Amino acid sequence: MTLAEDLRRLEEIVRHLEEDDLDLDRSLALFEEGIRHLRQAREILSAADARVQEVVAEAGDTIRMVDRDE
Amino acid sequence: MGGDLFSPADGVAPRDRAFGVAEIAALLRAAVEGAIGQVWIRGEITGLKRYQSGHWYFTLRDPDAQVRCVMWRTYTQRAGSPPADGTEVYILARPSLWEERGELRLSAVVVLPTAAVGVAERERERTRLALEHDGLLALERKRPLPAFPRAVALVTSADGAVLHDILTVQRRRWPLATVLVVSARVQGSGAVEDLVRALQMVSRLSVDLCLLARGGGSREDLGAFDDERVCRAVAAVPVPVISAVGHETDVSLADLVADRRAPTPSAAAEMAFPDRDHVMSGLDHLADRLAQGLRRPTRLAQERLLRSGDRLATAWSRRIGRWQRTVERHAAQLEALSPLRVLERGYAVAQGTDGRVLRRVADLSPAMPFTLRLADGAVAARVDNRGGTR
Numbered sequence: 253m254t255l256a257e258d259l260r261r262l263e264e265i266v267r268h269l270e271e272d273d274l275d276l277d278r279s280l281a282l283f284e285e286g287i288r289h290l291r292q293a294r295e296i297l298s299a300a301d302a303r304v305q306e307v308v309a310e311a312g313d314t315i316r317m318v319d320r321d322e
Numbered sequence: 323m324g325g326d327l328f329s330p331a332d333g334v335a336p337r338d339r340a341f342g343v344a345e346i347a348a349l350l351r352a353a354v355e356g357a358i359g360q361v362w363i364r365g366e367i368t369g370l371k372r373y374q375s376g377h378w379y380f381t382l383r384d385p386d387a388q389v390r391c392v393m394w395r396t397y398t399q400r401a402g403s404p405p406a407d408g409t410e411v412y413i414l415a416r417p418s419l420w421e422e423r424g425e426l427r428l429s430a431v432v433v434l435p436t437a438a439v440g441v442a443e444r445e446r447e448r449t450r451l452a453l454e455h456d457g458l459l460a461l462e463r464k465r466p467l468p469a470f471p472r473a474v475a476l477v478t479s480a481d482g483a484v485l486h487d488i489l490t491v492q493r494r495r496w497p498l499a500t501v502l503v504v505s506a507r508v509q510g511s512g513a514v515e516d517l518v519r520a521l522q523m524v525s526r527l528s529v530d531l532c533l534l535a536r537g538g539g540s541r542e543d544l545g546a547f548d549d550e551r552v553c554r555a556v557a558a559v560p561v562p563v564i565s566a567v568g569h570e571t572d573v574s575l576a577d578l579v580a581d582r583r584a585p586t587p588s589a590a591a592e593m594a595f596p597d598r599d600h601v602m603s604g605l606d607h608l609a610d611r612l613a614q615g616l617r618r619p620t621r622l623a624q625e626r627l628l629r630s631g632d633r634l635a636t637a638w639s640r641r642i643g644r645w646q647r648t649v650e651r652h653a654a655q656l657e658a659l660s661p662l663r664v665l666e667r668g669y670a671v672a673q674g675t676d677g678r679v680l681r682r683v684a685d686l687s688p689a690m691p692f693t694l695r696l697a698d699g700a701v702a703a704r705v706d707n708r709g710g711t712r
Contacts (some may be wrong), residue, residue, distance in 0.1 A: 269616060275624075279615070290605065297598060301500075
């Protein structure tokens with residue numbers, strides 16, 4: 253799941269919990285799902301693996317990526 | 323061929339009848355329109371007439387020839403006031419045939435006085451019209467940018483400050499994305515081919531956004547970004563393109579084709595990369611709301627539980643009360659049957675010293691002691707005469 257999807261679902265869940273009259277079981281299930289998305293989103297956001305690569309065209313119509321040191 | 327009037331001439335499709343005039347005019351028109359297409363023509367304007375309808379009619383001529391021209395209202399509106407007679411101009415026009423009069427004429431879409439423009443500008447105007455004609459400048463074509471890009475292609479010069487500026491912004495705001503640098507010459511000879519090749523390469527990369535950037539420069543330096551081939555390559559990129567070419571005041575045609583235009587390369591990076599801290603705090607806010615969201619149904623359930631407890635207690639005490647009343651009723655019945663109640667009515671019970679009830683005369687003997695139990699107590703007694711009645 254992408255960050256955008258996690259956030260969208262999380263917002264949906266929060267709205268659901270805030271606006272709809274849900275029973276406890278349903279609320280708990282939604283809450284747990286929300287926590288899962290929250291954790292996933294935080295993980296994605298904290299994984300700072302910024303990479304800069306150079307795209308190089310090779311002979312024979314192939315492409316090669318070269319890590320670029322800054 | 324013989325003498326047959328209707329037999330086909332060389333290279334002409336065979337016909338078994340004569341053409342109508344309208345028919346031949348239509349054919350000629352198609353031939354004329356298809357022969358050259360839209361071209362720039364340089365000449366001197368004479369005899370320009372503006373009609374009430376807004377159309378302009380004029381003649382374009384040079385020392386050796388002249389051609390009638392028309393410019394429809396759609397285009398004259400954009401052209402401003404018409405050039406004075408004798409002005410040398412460039413017109414962008416397509417030859418056509420006015421069937422009603424059988425006249426050849428040029429249908430112009432742009433008129434530019436030669437004194438005012440250079441070749442580059444003319445070419446730029448032609449390209450702009452061509453792109454517009456193909457819908458490549460249409461606002462409906464603009465795609466939304468991805469909210470959280472994971473991989474971004476950056477088409478720019480490999481060694482320029484632009485690359486450094488963009489990467490600095492990216493690292494500060496969104497160090498989650500991978501940036502794939504596709505370097506290209508951005509000015510001078512070979513720049514157009516390089517840019518086209520780089521943009522085509524982007525479509526082979528797994529990216530969700532493309533940045534096309536170049537620093538400031540003279541009008542000529544930025545020329546490649548006005549090139550029709552580059553513009554069409556921008557339009558063909560399968561992911562949204564943000565372009566930032568030159569300074570804020572320069573608007574290239576590539577900028578117009580791109581999905582978004584940024585005034586500077588740094589601004590393009592700001593546009594492309596969201597601020598991670600901002601997203602994080604948004605997430606914290608959502609976490610709060612999530613917890614709050616669960617608190618409400620929990621509180622409701624608790625209240626419901628308490629209410630149920632109350633109901634249970636009420637039901638219980640009602641039942642106990644019922645039992646209590648039953649016990650009381652039974653107790654009253656028991657009491658009615660008690661031997662003490664009989665004694666109350668004036669009877670007495672004789673009991674031997676061993677507590678046995680003396681029911682018959684035979685149970686007694688002379689001088690025998692016994693107990694006489696009355697309603698309010700007992701007295702000791704003794705038999706004084708055996709000859710009792712039976």
